[in-house]
Amino acid sequence: MFQKRREKLVSRMQQQQIDLAVLVPGSNMYYFTGLQLKQSERLTLAVITANNQLFFLVPQVELTKVDANNGGAILSYSDEEGPEQAIQQLKNELGALHTLGVEFDTMHVKEQKAIEKLTYDNLCDIGDSIRELRMKKDDHEITFMRQAVQIVEESLEATLPTIQAGVSEMEVAAQLEYEMRRRGSEGTPFGTIVASGYRGALPHGRASTKKIEIGELIVIDFGAIYKGYVADMTRTIALGDVSPTLKTIYNIVKQANETAIAAIKPGMTAHDIDDIARKIICGAGYGDYFTHRLGHGIGLSAHEEPYLMQRNHLVLKSGMAFTVEPGIYVQDVGGVRIEDNLIVTENGYENLMNYTKELIIL
Structure with a gap:
């Protein structure tokens, strides 16, 4: 799976005449290599060459995690x-390069300073190519997302009895x-x-020390991660009877949610x-x-492409995953x-969520 993903990235690199892609810990590194780490003070890099060689530069404390991954x-x-000597070894392995691609939106300055010790002529952003590749989810990814959705739905149901005044x-x-x-x-x-x-x-509105009172609506927005993949769910709950104004607002939002979802199909735009x-x-x-915008992409990140918002004329395609x-x-x-989690299908959409959107009154 990871090898096939790298092959797609390498094809883009060859088209753009990029000799080397350098990935830092995070969702992109995991997507292309299977190595799941967080950015830290210890330099960690995954390097993919235009002829599909893979190198890992890692601290010894993480070696066992790298060994569990195939190749490289x-x-x-x-x-x-x-890391100085390891960087020099990497430089010797790679030789002189023309163009080096990095993740402008996630790479730290410290990481950029480290790769500047390699020999290259140009530095470019490879982020657009990566985002485009990650937008289309495969069956493997969707399976994990379904499981993450099941976790959030079951967890909300289990939590409802604890929501009480005080x-x-x-x-x-x-x-x-x-x-x-x-x-x-x-x-x-x-x-x-x-x-x-x-x-x-x-x-x-992150959870605070405020006590919940009778007659209030409660917005609950939360997420789970399963095998690296995210579910992001929001429901608004009433504790006791709420005002007619709040009920009206609830019904407007519900109508907007359901009507927008019903229109999802390939060929529509995010706008x-x-x-x-x-x-x-x-x-x-x-x-x-x-x-705010209507929705955002989901996958290995809680927020990723595509973004459903005004003036974004990206055409929806089968396999894209996002919230509404x-x-x-x-x-x-x-x-x-x-909030629901959706997948664009060949003929329309799949709503990964089954949880009721009727106003729940506790």
């Missing part, structure tokens, strides 16, 4: 030695994260959002889908309160967001 020459260093948002978030871990989640891709009452007007949801919210008089999450946020009143 390994250059390592101890903490005491530092319970803090942090307590709800902690229970939710515990339930996801119990079901196999490797962690959370972002800080869990539990925003109740007036705090629901904060699109990124088109955003526009469908936005017109419903604007038509109801809440356009100024929908303050319209929202309305009214200061000092509250907020509503409903």
